[in-house]
Every structure is written in structure tokens, then in C-alpha cells.
Amino acid sequence: MGEPNFLGRGIVGLLLLLQLFSHSVYSQPVKVISMQTYELYGLRLFWFAWNQSTPDPETNLAGWRTFDYRYYGNYGFTQNDDPCYGKQWRGLVCAQQRVNDTYYTAQIIGIVLQDVNIQGLFPQNAIVLNTFTSISLLILTGNPGLTGPVPDFQMAPIKILDLHGNGLTGTFPWQGLYLDLEYLDLSNNNFTGEFRPIGQTANNIRTLLLSHNNFNGTIDDTDLYYNNWLNPPSIDASPLTMVDFSYNQFSGKFCNLSKALYLNTLNISHNSMSGEISARMFNNSGMPLFRVLDLSYNKFNGSMPDLSTSSYALEILDFSWNDFTPARFPRWIKSLNRLKLLGLSGTNLEGEFNPSVLSNLTSLKTLILDNNTISGILDFGSISNNFGHPNRTLQLVSIRNNNITNVTYNGTIASLASSITFNLHGNPYCNNSSGGTDLQRCVCDGYCVDTKREVSIITTQKSIMKVIIISTTLSGVLMALVICIATLFILKNRREKRELLLQVHERFAEFELKPTLFAFSELQKATRNFHADMKVGQGGYGAVYKGHLPDGSTVAVKQLLTPTQQTMDDFLNEVVLLTGAKHRNLVKLKGCCLRGNQRLLVYEYMEKYDLADVIFDHKGNQILHWPARSNICLGIAQGLHYLHAHVDPKIIHRDIKASNILLDKNATPKIADFGLAMLFPDEETHIMTVHVAGTKGYLAPEYATLGQVSEKVDVFSYGVLVLEVVSGRRNIDLSYPTGRAYLAEWAWNCCSEGTLLDLVDPTLVLLSDEEVQVQKVINIALLCIQTAAERRPTMAQVVAMLQGDMAVGSAEQQSSKQVHKSVDDHLFDFGNLSSDMPSDSRETVSLVKESLSSSLEIKSYLRTR
Structure with missing residues (x-):
């Protein structure tokens, strides 16, 4: 099963982060900066620990350098040298306070370095973190080369400490x-x-994530309650809402949760915990915020706990692979009417399974009962009646390796395969499935074909043939001719199929790739035979369907329209390029399928449509505020920079547009549709093409007129796309008055008139400091859409400008007036935080915004207690 859907990283600490300081920026440039000597000393320790071992420190630790902190601490230094001013050090979050016209002080309130390939040890000086007296945010994630122990955090006022994905x-x-x-x-x-949080330490923790480590010992609930983590004494205290201790070596008994009224997620799977779990360990009066309970892969015994009176809000419940006392399927499950996933594999269930027990679970998607001793006859008709109609969501029923002896079903195989996926492999009923009935082959082997219908068709054809032969002897000659032609046709098809497979394998071998090849029947079943209800998109290339694989994962299946050679080339091109390229801003290709004329690509499923759907058609009623749009622009730029600079040979996409940018559940952009992409040798500066491909409005002038291809073609398309993101409209829209119909032309006019903010989407409400950020992004877009290709920046330069590591070029026409912005101690401003913080932390801010409703739900409940 997948990981629980957590509230979002950093929600609690970021809600209070801006209460720590007021951030003021003034129009008159300051000249002298003063920082505390001990903070400069702390930066020096980090730099010395990492600069020698971290590869490409000019990029990964951009702006960082050594200096004599003692001299600067006593006398101040110029703004060009200041870590918090001018060319800011990557990952530093600073608070600045003006003292007079030429003097201000600065303090470091956060360090955020995510996926920057830090290698080396954590600074081991005992006071390394204590030197930052105002630090509230420490995020060092995704750096597997960062090893060794961590120092003592005593006296460091950190609110958010995120060290996941390292080698500590x-x-x-x-x-x-x-x-x-x-x-x-x-x-x-x-x-x-x-795990020993003894004493009054960190008693405000809301989120505690320790998964995939080697922690051991017991989880003492006495400590948890002593620290007020599970039962806060007042409304203003912070209860523990999310706990993930999975994939460790914890042992001992289950925690007593009888007072944990505010718990949302508890995952202690894949440990060695044992003993009985009593229903009394859960709150009998209800746990209204409890969503996820995963106790799988432990050694719990005794009776399975009855949760019918304690956890009405549960959405994910997994008790799999524990040694519970043998019993029938628990009837109390029917009271958990919000349940989406139920896992009871390897829990010693026995007896017959009555699907009517689940009739009240209208939200159930996945039911997994593998490796038990469930016996008797399984009535699929009852399951289909309860869950098969449109108002139900059930997708997968897996009852492998049990004692099911027979299955009853009165419907057609096609209707069974198109509604719910069943998996009964390993039951007595499936022992002879290869030579058994259509129903056996469908639910045991996943091969769902109605052979009776095929036999009927064949029988009818033979009868007609017999009548023809008997009626005239002359037809024998004609029949012989037909047979010869048919034989030649079949041989030709077989030869073409062999040549097709050979072409595919040669193409894969050429690039030393081994993509996953899906069976057509598997994708047919995943998409309910490509049912119209599963279609999520349609374009000139074909259609995209939502699919559910047997393992419970959701995918997007792209079915190309026609079997032309061009389509075959595009198909192989996309498979080769996406299999070899891996980046967080590129859509992930899970595999492909070839069957006759069928060409299918299987991608990760994106929950939030494509960018065109969201900003133009407003699907899903999603509102993208400026921090999210800024993050989208940066993510697309980073993805293109990867294609242009970090793939060998580099890749030119040639079709960057809003409909080819997919958004995941966190609104993270993913570049998709590589059918027109070109491999670009490093020794070439440009390539001339005969056939110009792409989309009107996004084509660079030199490409549209001369067929000249270089990486600057993608840069131009990116600039147009950024203008669309800012304005919320398509680049060509003739419904606008003359002068505004063509977005790029309008943008240049606004630039020359000093009215860049006229381009902004009317539905987008900007804070004063965000207006400066928007103007900066528009100017970067204008640099990208310059007519002369050589004047456009590279995507590396675009990324640097967006991150503030490089000044925006001469096309920038924004006002020299700087913005006065002060943050009230009691006002939380997401826009200000996102624009002031470095780009590394914007993903965290986006997750916080998405999860704010969950936090408010907790706070609202606390107020009513």
C-alpha cells in the first residue's frame, strides 16, 4: 500500500514563522551591514564542513564562501559581501532591520538546502547551531552524502527541523x-x-516522522503523555497529530491512545511490536480527526481490536501481517463508512466472506485480504451489486492465497472486467485456471475474454461457408484464392509484427534501456476497456485514460490515435527519452505497450490536470495564487535546464506549451509529451529541419521561418508560457481588443509604457511585495522571447535569475521604487514568506497552503472542547 496522505511538511512551524520578525526593505540602498559574530562563525563552520567534499559548490552552495568573521563582526561589511543582502547565499532565510540610512542589522532565521548534493559530515562543533540565536527553520533534505551524527540542538530555537533523505x-x-x-x-x-523524549523537551511537537531508520527499543506512551504530546493541557498547546515510526526496529506493546483525541495519523508498520491490542486503548467517545492507522508487519496477537466505537473518521486501516487469533471477517468494519483502503492480509481470517458486510462502505477503493484461510463460495454478483454502480468507488479486491473453492457470477466477463479488478490467484478455485472457465481465467490470471461469444462467431462463419461450398462447385476456386490471399495476409502481418518488435528492441538496445512492457489486457482492465468514464484528456495525438493497476497504483494511459510510421517514431522517441531522463519536473514514464496497431504509454497519474486546464479553463475550481504560479515557472525552468544541460546528448523538447505541463497534487509542474523532442549533439550549435513541428503562438521566429533548431527554441516557448501563467490567458485570443489579442505583442507594449502589471490575471490578488516579484518574472519572460536567438538567455541563466542568483538583464523595466513591507507579529502572510524565502523552500510553502484547511480543522475542534 502507498504511504499515508500526510498533512504536508512543515505546516505547524511555518504558521508561526513570521511572528518572529518584521522584515523591512527601504528604497535607499544601505551600505553597511552588521551581523552577530557568532552567526558568522556558525556559517563558517558549515562552509568548512561541506565545501571541499560537495561537488560543484558554485551551484549547489551558490553564494557561500569563507571570510574572516572576526573582522566583519567588529566593523561591519559592504552589502556585496553580506550573506543576507545582494547576492544572497543559497538557502539562507534572513531577517533584516534598518537602523538608519546607512546601517542595518541582519539575523539568520532559516537554512533551507534541499536536493543540493551536500557531501560530508554535519558540522560537529557542539555549538554550531546554538550560534544562530534566531533560527526557526532548518531544512537539510535529499542529500544522501550528508553523513555522520548531528550535534546537540540545545538552545537553538528551531520550530521546523527537517533532515529527511540524508545519510545521517x-x-x-x-x-x-x-x-x-x-x-x-x-x-x-x-x-x-x-526513542527517549524524557522530560519537558519539545512538548509542542505536532508532526513526528522517524520512518526508514534503525531506531529500536519501545515506544513508551508514558513519555508521550508526560510531554503533553498526546493530551495537551490547554487549547493553545500543540497536540501531536501525525506519527510515522514505520520501517524501524521498535518492539514492545502498543501505545495507549485513549486520551489522544487529536491524532490524525499513526503508522508503526514494519517493526517488531507485539502483544495484544485492546479496544480500550482507543478512545471510546470517538477520535474525530483520526484518518490513518497502519499497524501492518508487526507481531501483534490476540483478538483484532474492535474500532467501531472509537475511530469513525478512519480512511486507511491496515492490520496486515500480524498474528491475530483466527476469526471471521470482522463485522464492525461496516461502521467505518469513510474507509478508502482496508488491508487485512495475513491476519488469520477464516470462514466464508460475506460481501454484504461492506455494503455501508461507500468510499472503499481497495480491499486486500491475501494469505488468510477464507473459504467457501464467493458471490461476485453480490460484490458488483454493492459496489459496481457509479456512486461507489471500489477498484480492487485481492483475496489471493486463501481457500475459495468456487465463484458465482451471472453477468458477462466484459462487465466484470470493466468494473472491479479481482485477484484470486492461489485459491483452490484457481488450480486449473489455464484450462478452466472464462470466469476462472479472468479472476485468477487477469485474462478476461468471453470465449463463448468467439466460438459462436466461428460456428456461424463455418455454417455460412458450408452453404457456399455446397451451393456451387465454382466457388471452390474462389475459396482457394481467398485462402491464399488470407494466408499471404496473415504471413505479412506476422512478418510486420516481427519487424516491429525487432525495431523496438533495436531502438531500446541502441540507448541501453529496458523500459517496462505492459500487457495490453492489463491496461485494458486498468482502464475498464478504455471506457469513456475513465477518459481524462483528448488531443491530436489520441486520448489519455485514468487506470488502476492490480497493485493499487493509479496511472495515466496515453493511447495514440493512428498506427502511422510517424506515430511509431513519436512513440519510440517518447519512450527512449523519458526512460533515460529522470527529474522531479519531468513526467515519469512507467512503461509502454505494443499490440498490433495499438501504441500505449503509461505515465504516473497527475491529480490536478494540465496547466492549460487550470489557468485557462479553471477545471477543478483551483485558484493558483502568485506563490504557486511562481513555483510553476521555476519548476518548468529547472526541468528544461535539466534537458538542455544535464542529459547527454541534450534534449530539445520543441513543444513547450501549457497543455504539456502537468500538475501533481502539490501543483508541482511536470513537463510531458516528448513525441516531438530531438536529441541534440553537444558539438552542434543548431540544426536545420525541413518539417517544422510545434504549436502556433509558441514557435520561435528562427524555427518557424527557417527550421533552425537550438535550445533557444525551448527558451522562446518558455517565455510565452510564463506570460500565460502571469496573465491567465492564452497567447493568442482574438476576443481581446486590437493591441491585446497577441499576448507577446501586448507584453512588449506594456514594457515600453512601464505598465507591466496590466498583464496580471485580473483574478490574481497581489501583495505589494509580490508585485515586484511579478514584474521581475515578466521581464525574464521578455528576455526569453526576444527575436534574436543569441540574445535570449539559456535556461541555466533563467533558473539563476528566478532564484535571485543572477541579476535580470536589460529587458527589465520594473520601477526603481522598492516596496515597504512590514509583517505584523500576529499576521501570517504566505505570499511574503514565499517571495522572501529562497526557491528551495517554496515547495514546503505550497504544501503548507494545501494543508492549511486540515490545521484549521484541528484548531476548530480544540476550540470547541
Whole structure:
């Protein structure tokens, strides 16, 4: 099963981050900066620990450098040298306070370095973090080369501590946690030792993530309650809402949750915990916020706990692979009417399974009962009646390796395969499935074909043939001719299929790739035989369908329209390019399928449509505020920079447009549709093509008129796309008055008139400091759509300009007036935080915004208690 849908990283600490400081920017440039000597000393320690071992520090640690902190600490230094001013150091979040016209002070309130390939040890000086007296945010994630133990955090006022995805080792300094810590993520490291939060330390934690480490010992609920983590004493205290201890070596008994009224997620799967779990360990009066409970892969025994009176809000419940007392399928499950996933594999269930028990579970999507001793006859008709109509959501029923002896079903195989996926492999009923009935082959082997219908067709054809032969002897000659032609046709088809497969394997071998090849029947079943209800998109290339694979994962299946050679070339091109290219801003290709004239591509499923759907057609009623749009522009730029600079040979996409940018659940952009992409040798500056491909309005002038292809073709398309993101309209829209119908032309006019903000989407409400950011992004877009290709920036330069690591060029016409912005101690401003913080942390801000409703739900409930 997938990981639980957590509230979003950093929601608690970021809600209070701006209460720590007021950030003021003045129109008159300051000249002298003063920082505390000990903060400069702390930066020096980080730099010395990482600069020698981290590859490409000019990029990964852009702006970082060494200096004599003692000199600067005593006398101040110029703005060009200041880590918080001018060319800011990557990942630093600063608070600045003006003292007079030529003097201000600065403090470091956060360090955010995500996926920057840091290699080396965590600075081991005991006071390294204590030197930052105002730090609230420390996010060092996705750096597997960052190893060794972490220092004591005592006296560092950190609210958000996120160290997931590194290579850190040793025991964690639990005793050094600061009282104000609210978010702690240590997942995916190599920490060892026991979890011992003894004493009044960090008693405001809301999110505690320790998964995929080597922690051991017991989880003592006495400590949890002593620290007020599960039962806060007042409304203003912070209860523990999310706990993930999965994939560790914890042992001992289950925690008593009888007072944990505010818990949302508890995942302690893949450990060695044991003992009985009593229903009394859950709150009998209800746990209204409880959504996820995963106790799978442990050693719990005794009776399976009855949760019918305690956890009405559960959406994911997994008790799989525990040693519970043998019993029938629990009837109390029917009270969990919000349940979406139920996992009871390997829990010693026995007896017959009555699907009517699940009739009240209208939201259930996945039911997994593998490796039990469920027996008797299974009535698929009852399951289909309960879950097959449009108002139900059931997608997968897996009852593998049980004792089912027979299955009854009165409907057609086609209707069975198009509604719910069943998997009964490993039951007595499936012992002879290869030579059994159509129903057996469907539910046991996943091969759902109605052979009776095929036999009927064949029989009818033979009868007609017999009549023809008997009626006239002359038809024998004609029949012989028909047979010869048919034989030649069949041989020709077989030869073409062999040549097709050979062409495919040769293309894959040429690039040393082994993409996953899906069976057509598997994708047919996943999309309910490509049912219209599963279609999520349609274009000139074909259609895209939503599909559900047997493992429970959701995919997008792109079915190309025609079997022309051009389509075959586009198909192989996209498979080769996407299989070899891996980046967070490129859509992930899971595999492909070839069957006769069928060409199918299987992608990861994107929950939020494509960018055109969202900003032009407003599908899903999604509102993209400026921080989200800014993050989208940056993500697309980073994806193109990867294609142009980090793939060998580099890739020119040639069809960058809004409909080819997909958005995931966090509104992270993913570049898709590589059918027109070209491999570009490093030694070439440009290539001349005869056939110009792409989309009107996005084509660079030199490409549209001369067929000249270079990476600057993508840069031009990107600039047009950014203008669309800012304006919320298509680049060509003749419904607008003359002078505004063509977006690029209008943008240049606004630039020359100094009215760039006229381009902004009327539905977009901007804060004063965001207006400066918008003008900066528009100017970058204008640089990208310059007529002369050589004057356009590279995507590397675009990324640097968006991140503030490089000044915007001469096309920038924004006002020299700087913005006065002050953050009230009691006002939380997402836009200000997103624009002031470095780009590394914007993803965290986006997740916080998405999860704000969950936090408000918790706070609302606390107020009513």
C-alpha cells in the first residue's frame, strides 16, 4: 500500500514563522551591514564542513564562501559581501532591520538546502547551531552524502527541523530538543538507538516522522503523555497529530491512545511490536480527526481490536501481517463508512466472506485480504451489486492465497472486467485456471475474454461457408484464392509484427534501456476497456485514460490515435527519452505497450490536470495564487535546464506549451509529451529541419521561418508560457481588443509604457511585495522571447535569475521604487514568506497552503472542547 496522505511538511512551524520578525526593505540602498559574530562563525563552520567534499559548490552552495568573521563582526561589511543582502547565499532565510540610512542589522532565521548534493559530515562543533540565536527553520533534505551524527540542538530555537533523505547516523540527541520545536522529520536516514523524549523537551511537537531508520527499543506512551504530546493541557498547546515510526526496529506493546483525541495519523508498520491490542486503548467517545492507522508487519496477537466505537473518521486501516487469533471477517468494519483502503492480509481470517458486510462502505477503493484461510463460495454478483454502480468507488479486491473453492457470477466477463479488478490467484478455485472457465481465467490470471461469444462467431462463419461450398462447385476456386490471399495476409502481418518488435528492441538496445512492457489486457482492465468514464484528456495525438493497476497504483494511459510510421517514431522517441531522463519536473514514464496497431504509454497519474486546464479553463475550481504560479515557472525552468544541460546528448523538447505541463497534487509542474523532442549533439550549435513541428503562438521566429533548431527554441516557448501563467490567458485570443489579442505583442507594449502589471490575471490578488516579484518574472519572460536567438538567455541563466542568483538583464523595466513591507507579529502572510524565502523552500510553502484547511480543522475542534 502507498504511504499515508500526510498533512504536508512543515505546516505547524511555518504558521508561526513570521511572528518572529518584521522584515523591512527601504528604497535607499544601505551600505553597511552588521551581523552577530557568532552567526558568522556558525556559517563558517558549515562552509568548512561541506565545501571541499560537495561537488560543484558554485551551484549547489551558490553564494557561500569563507571570510574572516572576526573582522566583519567588529566593523561591519559592504552589502556585496553580506550573506543576507545582494547576492544572497543559497538557502539562507534572513531577517533584516534598518537602523538608519546607512546601517542595518541582519539575523539568520532559516537554512533551507534541499536536493543540493551536500557531501560530508554535519558540522560537529557542539555549538554550531546554538550560534544562530534566531533560527526557526532548518531544512537539510535529499542529500544522501550528508553523513555522520548531528550535534546537540540545545538552545537553538528551531520550530521546523527537517533532515529527511540524508545519510545521517548515530543516536539522535533527544534531550537537546528545544521547547518550541513543532515539526520533526528524521525519516530515510540511518539513525540508531532508542526513542527517549524524557522530560519537558519539545512538548509542542505536532508532526513526528522517524520512518526508514534503525531506531529500536519501545515506544513508551508514558513519555508521550508526560510531554503533553498526546493530551495537551490547554487549547493553545500543540497536540501531536501525525506519527510515522514505520520501517524501524521498535518492539514492545502498543501505545495507549485513549486520551489522544487529536491524532490524525499513526503508522508503526514494519517493526517488531507485539502483544495484544485492546479496544480500550482507543478512545471510546470517538477520535474525530483520526484518518490513518497502519499497524501492518508487526507481531501483534490476540483478538483484532474492535474500532467501531472509537475511530469513525478512519480512511486507511491496515492490520496486515500480524498474528491475530483466527476469526471471521470482522463485522464492525461496516461502521467505518469513510474507509478508502482496508488491508487485512495475513491476519488469520477464516470462514466464508460475506460481501454484504461492506455494503455501508461507500468510499472503499481497495480491499486486500491475501494469505488468510477464507473459504467457501464467493458471490461476485453480490460484490458488483454493492459496489459496481457509479456512486461507489471500489477498484480492487485481492483475496489471493486463501481457500475459495468456487465463484458465482451471472453477468458477462466484459462487465466484470470493466468494473472491479479481482485477484484470486492461489485459491483452490484457481488450480486449473489455464484450462478452466472464462470466469476462472479472468479472476485468477487477469485474462478476461468471453470465449463463448468467439466460438459462436466461428460456428456461424463455418455454417455460412458450408452453404457456399455446397451451393456451387465454382466457388471452390474462389475459396482457394481467398485462402491464399488470407494466408499471404496473415504471413505479412506476422512478418510486420516481427519487424516491429525487432525495431523496438533495436531502438531500446541502441540507448541501453529496458523500459517496462505492459500487457495490453492489463491496461485494458486498468482502464475498464478504455471506457469513456475513465477518459481524462483528448488531443491530436489520441486520448489519455485514468487506470488502476492490480497493485493499487493509479496511472495515466496515453493511447495514440493512428498506427502511422510517424506515430511509431513519436512513440519510440517518447519512450527512449523519458526512460533515460529522470527529474522531479519531468513526467515519469512507467512503461509502454505494443499490440498490433495499438501504441500505449503509461505515465504516473497527475491529480490536478494540465496547466492549460487550470489557468485557462479553471477545471477543478483551483485558484493558483502568485506563490504557486511562481513555483510553476521555476519548476518548468529547472526541468528544461535539466534537458538542455544535464542529459547527454541534450534534449530539445520543441513543444513547450501549457497543455504539456502537468500538475501533481502539490501543483508541482511536470513537463510531458516528448513525441516531438530531438536529441541534440553537444558539438552542434543548431540544426536545420525541413518539417517544422510545434504549436502556433509558441514557435520561435528562427524555427518557424527557417527550421533552425537550438535550445533557444525551448527558451522562446518558455517565455510565452510564463506570460500565460502571469496573465491567465492564452497567447493568442482574438476576443481581446486590437493591441491585446497577441499576448507577446501586448507584453512588449506594456514594457515600453512601464505598465507591466496590466498583464496580471485580473483574478490574481497581489501583495505589494509580490508585485515586484511579478514584474521581475515578466521581464525574464521578455528576455526569453526576444527575436534574436543569441540574445535570449539559456535556461541555466533563467533558473539563476528566478532564484535571485543572477541579476535580470536589460529587458527589465520594473520601477526603481522598492516596496515597504512590514509583517505584523500576529499576521501570517504566505505570499511574503514565499517571495522572501529562497526557491528551495517554496515547495514546503505550497504544501503548507494545501494543508492549511486540515490545521484549521484541528484548531476548530480544540476550540470547541
